Amino acid sequence: MTALTEAPPEAAGVPAPAAKSNGGGLLTYLIIRFLLIIPTILILVTMVFFLMRITGDPITAALGGRLPADQLQERIHQAGYDRPILIQYVEYLGQIFTGNFGRTISDNRAVTEMLATFGTATLELAVNAIVVALVIGIPLGMIAAHRRDKGADAGLRVFAILSYATPVFFAGLLLKLIFAVWLEWTPVAGRATTATELALTQLSAPTGIYWLDALRSGDMAAFWDVESHAILPALALGLLTAGVFLRLVRTNLIGTLGKDYIEAGRSRGVSEFRLVTKHAYKPALIPIITVMGLQIALLLGGAVLTETTFEWKGLGFQLAQYLSARDFVAVQGIVVLLAVIVALTNFIVDVVAALIDPRVRY
Structure with missing residues (x-):
């Protein structure tokens, strides 16, 4: 009795199908994800620009009623807001x-200088909160x-809900009252x-990141001073996201x-x-890495x-401060920077998730 065998494709002159390249799939995925950053940022910039113009030109919004009409019109013309x-x-996009x-x-301060000066402080707080x-x-x-x-599970689920639902300013005030005023443990x-x-x-x-500058200088007293000031803000902001991570880890x-x-x-x-x-x-951590990018936006909003x-x-x-002063040029710059940070963070999270779990790439 003769066994029937199927000849390989090469024997019949038909080339075998090429194996799917994981490297190519990853590269294509990363290129697509990176290119999606551009329209995302462009849409956000456009929305911010036109929303800031709803109330009129920025000069009138900030200085209206505090300058004579002729000086106000002169500043509006110099800034080009009468065009x-x-x-x-289009000019703003080019800038x-x-x-x-x-x-x-x-x-009258360069917005880029202001962003560089105060952006490091927000970065330091966000890292501590994460x-x-x-x-x-x-x-x-x-x-x-x-x-x-x-019982422990029920208590922790209640804690997760409360930490996420409690307004961050209320949590901050409560932490200040307990640890800074009553116990006097922190500044x-x-x-x-x-x-x-x-x-x-x-x-x-x-660098503007105080704990890093303190370590660079070797001044441990300054380092502990900086960290003691960072404990309560990082705790107030970090608890907002800790509840999300707790529920995600538990569920997965x-x-x-x-x-x-x-x-x-x-x-x-x-x-x-x-x-x-x-x-x-480890398998349960993959969704956390994905959600972490979304939580960056939550942290920046809570900041x-x-x-x-x-x-x-x-x-x-x-x-x-700039919202109170109705300085929409400064507000516009800060919001655009935060939008860029969120978009880039989500891209980095996508890269990490694709490297950990190949199923993300396809």
């Missing part, structure tokens, strides 16, 4: 591409999954004491713990703690209220 709105829009965001109206969110959210999420449907406000700020700003080529860990390979581990006598921390933990509450002089604090 057609579409011409102003952005060259890195020129104009000058603030209230204090660290707090990860340190609190991930371990508590693992505990909630491990103690599913028990009330600011990024550092006046002496430390003067010392750090006088360093050669300061519970789903992973029901997989066949986890059940096989249980049947071999592997402890539940080891299953959670070693085998189910406005956090910085105002703690007098943390970053972009959020300055945004509140």
Whole structure:
């Protein structure tokens, strides 16, 4: 009896199909994701520009009623705000591409200089808040999954809801009252004491990130001074995201713990703690990496209220000041920068997610 065998495609003169290249798939995915940044930023810039013009020209909005009519019209003409709105829009796009965001109206300061000065403070606060969110959210999420449907799980779920639902300014005021006023463990406000700020700003080529400048100078007293001021703002802002991470870790860990390979581990006598921390933990982190990019936008939005509450002089604090002064040129520059940061952060998160999980690329 002769066995029937199928000849390979090459034997019949037909070329075999090429294997799918993971590298090509990843490169195509990254190029597409990067190119999507351009229309995203363009749409945001356009929306911000026209929304800022709804109330009229920025000069009148900021200085109307404080300058004589002739001086006001002269400044409007010099700034070009009496030209057609579409011409102003095209010119503004050209200025952005060259890195020129104009000058603030209230204090006649280059917007790019203002963004560089205060942007580092917001970056420092956002990084500290992310660290707090990860340190609190991930371990508590693992505990909630491990103690599913028990008292600890119920308590942690309530904590997650409260941390996300509590307004960040209220959480900040409550933390200040408890730890700064009643217990006197931390400073009330600011990024550092006046002496430390003067010392750090006088360093050669300061980065503007105070804890980094303190480490560069080797001044550990200044470092601890900076960190003591950062504890409460980072905690107030980090708790906003910690609740999201807690619920995500819990949900994904519970789903992973029901997989066949986890059940096989249980049947071999592997402890539940080891299953959670070693085998189910890493797969459950992939959604967190994806959501982390979305949380950056939430953190930057919360930074406005956090910085105002703690007098943390970053972009959020300055945004509140410029809004009060109706300085829409400065507001426009800050909002555009925050939009660029969010878009680039989401791209980086997409890259990391694609490297960890190849299914994201297709």
